[in-house]
Amino acid sequence: MSRLPITKTPKVYVGGAFIRSESARVFPLKDAAGNFFANIPQCTRKDLRNAVEAAAKAGPGWAKRTAYNRGQIIYRLGEMIEARAGEMAEAIALGGASKVAAAKEVAATVDRLIYYAGWADKYEQLLGNVNPVAAPYFNFTVTEPMGIIGVLAPEQAPLLALVSLFAPAITSGNTVVALASTSQPYPAILLGEMLATSDLPGGVVNLLTGYRKEMVPTFATHTHLRALVGAANADERKALALGAADSVKRLHLVKTEELPDWYADSAQSLEAVRSTLEFKTTWHPIGA
Amino acid sequence: MLATSSRAAFRRLFDEVGTVDAVGVEERVAKYGTRSIKKSAKVWGLKTAVSMVDLTTLEGKDTPGKVASLCQKALQPHDPELGVPQVAAVCVYPAMVKHARKALGSDTAVRIASVATAFPSGQAPLKTRLAEVKAAVADGADEIDMVINRGAFLSGEFGEMQDEIRAVVEACGDATLKVILEVSELETYDNIRAASFLAMRVIREGDFIKTSTGKTSLNATLGNNQVMIEAIRDYYLDTGISIAMKPAGGIRTAKQALTFLVAIKETLGDAWLNNSRYRFGASALLNDLVRQLEKEKTGAYQAPYYFSESAESY
Numbered sequence: 001m002s003r004l005p006i007t008k009t010p011k012v013y014v015g016g017a018f019i020r021s022e023s024a025r026v027f028p029l030k031d032a033a034g035n036f037f038a039n040i041p042q043c044t045r046k047d048l049r050n051a052v053e054a055a056a057k058a059g060p061g062w063a064k065r066t067a068y069n070r071g072q073i074i075y076r077l078g079e080m081i082e083a084r085a086g087e088m089a090e091a092i093a094l095g096g097a098s099k100v101a102a103a104k105e106v107a108a109t110v111d112r113l114i115y116y117a118g119w120a121d122k123y124e125q126l127l128g129n130v131n132p133v134a135a136p137y138f139n140f141t142v143t144e145p146m147g148i149i150g151v152l153a154p155e156q157a158p159l160l161a162l163v164s165l166f167a168p169a170i171t172s173g174n175t176v177v178a179l180a181s182t183s184q185p186y187p188a189i190l191l192g193e194m195l196a197t198s199d200l201p202g203g204v205v206n207l208l209t210g211y212r213k214e215m216v217p218t219f220a221t222h223t224h225l226r227a228l229v230g231a232a233n234a235d236e237r238k239a240l241a242l243g244a245a246d247s248v249k250r251l252h253l254v255k256t257e258e259l260p261d262w263y264a265d266s267a268q269s270l271e272a273v274r275s276t277l278e279f280k281t282t283w284h285p286i287g288a
Numbered sequence: 289m290l291a292t293s294s295r296a297a298f299r300r301l302f303d304e305v306g307t308v309d310a311v312g313v314e315e316r317v318a319k320y321g322t323r324s325i326k327k328s329a330k331v332w333g334l335k336t337a338v339s340m341v342d343l344t345t346l347e348g349k350d351t352p353g354k355v356a357s358l359c360q361k362a363l364q365p366h367d368p369e370l371g372v373p374q375v376a377a378v379c380v381y382p383a384m385v386k387h388a389r390k391a392l393g394s395d396t397a398v399r400i401a402s403v404a405t406a407f408p409s410g411q412a413p414l415k416t417r418l419a420e421v422k423a424a425v426a427d428g429a430d431e432i433d434m435v436i437n438r439g440a441f442l443s444g445e446f447g448e449m450q451d452e453i454r455a456v457v458e459a460c461g462d463a464t465l466k467v468i469l470e471v472s473e474l475e476t477y478d479n480i481r482a483a484s485f486l487a488m489r490v491i492r493e494g495d496f497i498k499t500s501t502g503k504t505s506l507n508a509t510l511g512n513n514q515v516m517i518e519a520i521r522d523y524y525l526d527t528g529i530s531i532a533m534k535p536a537g538g539i540r541t542a543k544q545a546l547t548f549l550v551a552i553k554e555t556l557g558d559a560w561l562n563n564s565r566y567r568f569g570a571s572a573l574l575n576d577l578v579r580q581l582e583k584e585k586t587g588a589y590q591a592p593y594y595f596s597e598s599a600e601s602y
Binding site: 218221224 | 588590594
């Protein structure tokens with residue numbers, strides 16, 4: 001007996017739930033051979049607003065977890081991807097990558113998560129400090145997560161670049177609203193399913209799919225986003241810089257014209273964790 | 289389980305005032321959320337909603353200082369450049385009325401509402417409840433929020449319930465009265481409608497009926513609101529007396545508030561779209577309204593901490 005094809009309705013992972021765009025719009029995704037694959041949610045600035053609300057709700061709880069626990073959870077996210085590596089590789093291959101390249105990207109993504117899982121309970125020792133002062137005080141510098149971080153993933157390396165950008169932010173207790181690759185959104189959709197089973201509290205990572213043109217201006221101006229990391233072209237960089245100046249947010253952008261090698265060791269660093277931290281310095285009198 | 293006698297009393301009352309088509313109400317209110325209100329209409333709605341807020345703090349931990357800062361926020365919810373109106377009233381416990389009066393002064397459009405009559409349970413002797421009302425009015429309250437005797441209502445003692453409201457009306461003097469039905473304890477839409485009528489028959493034109501205390505699990509919903517404003521409409525068409533309405537508790541977002549305004553517009557009309565006929569009992573709502581107004585003005589979504597001490601923290 002012939003079966004009906006069971007096609008999937010991809011939905012994005014926002015606030016711990018799988019949602020469609022509030023606009024009810026979708027855009028068709030084709031595989032590398034040009035065949036229709038699925039309709040992907042075309043999220044809007046209102047979806048972005050809702051995602052920021054979800055991230056705001058999740059933020060304090062996530063930041064309050066012990067560093068060790070955050071590390072465990074990020075490690076578990078790596079486990080979840082590892083266990084479904086084949087499926088993820090197929091999702092990446094959909095965009096035209098060879099099977100070997102796709103498998104390599106998945107492996108590199110898992111390794112990247114393990115790398116930042118390791119940093120979770122160690123960055124504070126390196127970035128925080130007891131500062132020498134010429135008075136009878138202890139002077140401490142400690143780090144705090146900034147809050148909600150916007151991530152603009154580049155078109156290429158749809159999984160690895162996305163994860164490389166958001167992993168350092170959540171390592172220190174930030175929450176993230178990320179816009180996935182427009183041309184290859186499916187790995188991000190699948191990643192959402194893995195996030196949902198990874199013990200990561202809902203709302204810590206929120207993934208949107210859709211057109212950059214519709215959401216980049218809102219990423220720029222939304223005052224609740226404390227920093228933006230990711231890739232942007234010249235026009236976007238200008239819009240983001242103007243919006244960020246208005247809303248006093250931090251920008252860490254790479255040029256889409258000259259993207260880094262996401263596989264290189266230089267694509268993972270303590271600096272990336274540091275870039276979404278605030279530093280707080282406290283004076284405390286030394287007792288007699 | 290109602291006793292036989294009270295069941296008969298309810299049957300007679302329902303025959304008199306009519307019952308509610310619960311499914312119809314749910315379906316009707318589900319449609320209100322679908323209205324598209326944008327740009328200038330939205331700004332008008334948001335500002336109107338601000339002017340209807342009874343900015344409330346009803347906590348055991350209220351202090352004179354907290355009430356004073358609440359009053360300051362009521363007088364000027366945000367940067368004057370934004371053109372946000374003052375709220376309708378502050379709503380506090382009777383012991384805080386004199387502090388609110390001191391903070392607001394006597395020459396102000398912001399009114400002072402006080403919950404009285406052993407709020408929220410109402411379970412105190414009538415004499416005590418009336419004394420509380422009188423004390424609040426003497427301290428300078430412009431409005432009194434009373435709770436009905438739900439025990440009397442549910443046991444079918446409608447006369448007793450109405451007599452108590454009458455006594456409070458008298459104790460109020462010139463102060464406006466708001467009668468809290470506490471809808472979550474009335475259990476059915478039929479009961480809410482019946483209680484609304486019982487209350488409306490003994491209060492004065494311009495007095496309010498109010499959904500809830502905000503102290504129980506279920507508060508103001510569009511459904512409860514709809515049943516009550518339809519009762520107000522029917523009573524107005526019967527008698528020509530216009531009763532005001534105040535949903536309270538659970539209305540936290542600007543979007544919800546706009547939906548409630550849609551319900552009013554489409555059920556009672558423009559005559560009820562002002563703060564002498566309609567109020568929101570709320571605390572967190574005000575900041576979200578102001579936040580959305582700021583968003584309409586600047587085009588940028590705003591972080592909640594950009595606004596003066598959010599009312600949840602009062």
